[in-house]
Amino acid sequence: MIPIGKILEGKYTNKTVTIRGWVYRKREGKDIIFILMRDATGVIQCTFRKDAEAWEEAEKATIESSATLTGTVKEDKRAPGGYEISGENLSIIGLAETFPIAKDKSEEFLRDVRHLWLRSRKMSLVMRVRDEVLWSVHECFRKKGFVEVSPPMFISSACEGGSTLFGLKYFDQDLFLTQSAQLYLEALIYSLEKVYCVAPSFRAEKSRTIRHLTEYWHVEPEQAFADVDDMMRLEEDLVSYVCRKVAQKCRKELVELGLDPEELARVKPPFPRVTYTEAVERLHKKGLRVKWGEDFGFDEERVLAEMFDKPVFVYGYPKQIKAFYCKTYPEKPDLAMSADLLVPRIGEITTGGSRVDDKDELIKRMKEFGLRPEDYEWYIDLRRYGTVPHAGFGLGVERLLAWMLKLENVMDAIPFPRTIRRFYP
């Protein structure tokens, strides 16, 4: 059994091969049938003459039927890809009914039949790049001495506000699905110091945008004895590493998706860094009306991101617009040691920073945010027994991928997207 990709590399010219895969296209003439076969490695044209033994079987084959095919490889400029197989034998494995996806298709329909649309060139290319993104994330953390850990998905109290959690019945208790592993990662740094996870996060935000999923994959590192500046360095290293690896290893995929690998290869540290206060000033110069102390909306993020040719960090936010666990600068107690990484079109792809490491400060901040410290006893314990300064961040995998591949929607960066409106298939 020969992978089609190997044949297209010219390694089997004039040899008899057997391939297996699915019928990608079919065109019938009076005395000749063209069947384009695809497998995981590529697409190749196969011809069947009327006098061939396989003619009848070739006539029967329908789009997306699975089959085994034997024939002789020939170099032929008329064939897409430059090579074709002169078909001698064809054996249909699973005869396909009329495939619902044809020439005309809408985004809506393709999402209704996502289980079938995953077979398309576009989706398979994106899935290959996604694989490389995840692999290179693991590689990068491993090289830096981080230990991969597995956080829980069921949680008993909110990581942040609480209004955006999915609730569920857990036997006779009310529990939630996690929206971040952060609090659990914080517990693990006391033994492992540098940890990370790649896990799903669930958010019940009723967002209707091209950058929101209710279930998304979250890369979250947490590091002891580190602060927000260490995190920004880690983030730019990670994002650059991933971009470089994808540019190297997914060159073909990028080109077929209509992208320039060099553009990704140019994403290198350092990324520009802008303080919140500077960002407000820059936005004022652009004519946007933002008041110091207010969080940026998507319009502001977009304008900021488009000022630079690389992802940009915005750091030093007013503490009231950041989460309760965000540490503040000792010399500027109104500013959070927190940074967001912004990219054009998608907006935030990461948020992170230093965490509050003092027990009394943590309890005070919880109360300010209307949280009940008794719900977080275990988390407060982490500050009771050998607390250390520490920091971490969260990266949205689908947002990263959507930015890297210029996808129209984060839904196309995951095989089976879940949004407020869509959970089938």
Next chain:
RNA sequence: GCCGCUGUAGCUCAGCCAGGUAGAGCGGCUGGCUGUUAACCAGUCGGUCGUAGGUUCGAAUCCUACCGGCGGCGCCA
């Protein structure tokens, strides 16, 4: 949560503003075709016009409610 757009054949859409017998292309099927490139040519099959009410002699078209989908804002990764 607020706002906008949208729903007509398996798929993509026209018809709706100005009410009067349901249309095209693609796909399917049948036939034709000198090697096609999402082939081409001819014929043919295919629809409770999202659902339920209402107005009207008459509703895909006007009105109301509901349902599905897409997007913008807010919220966030």
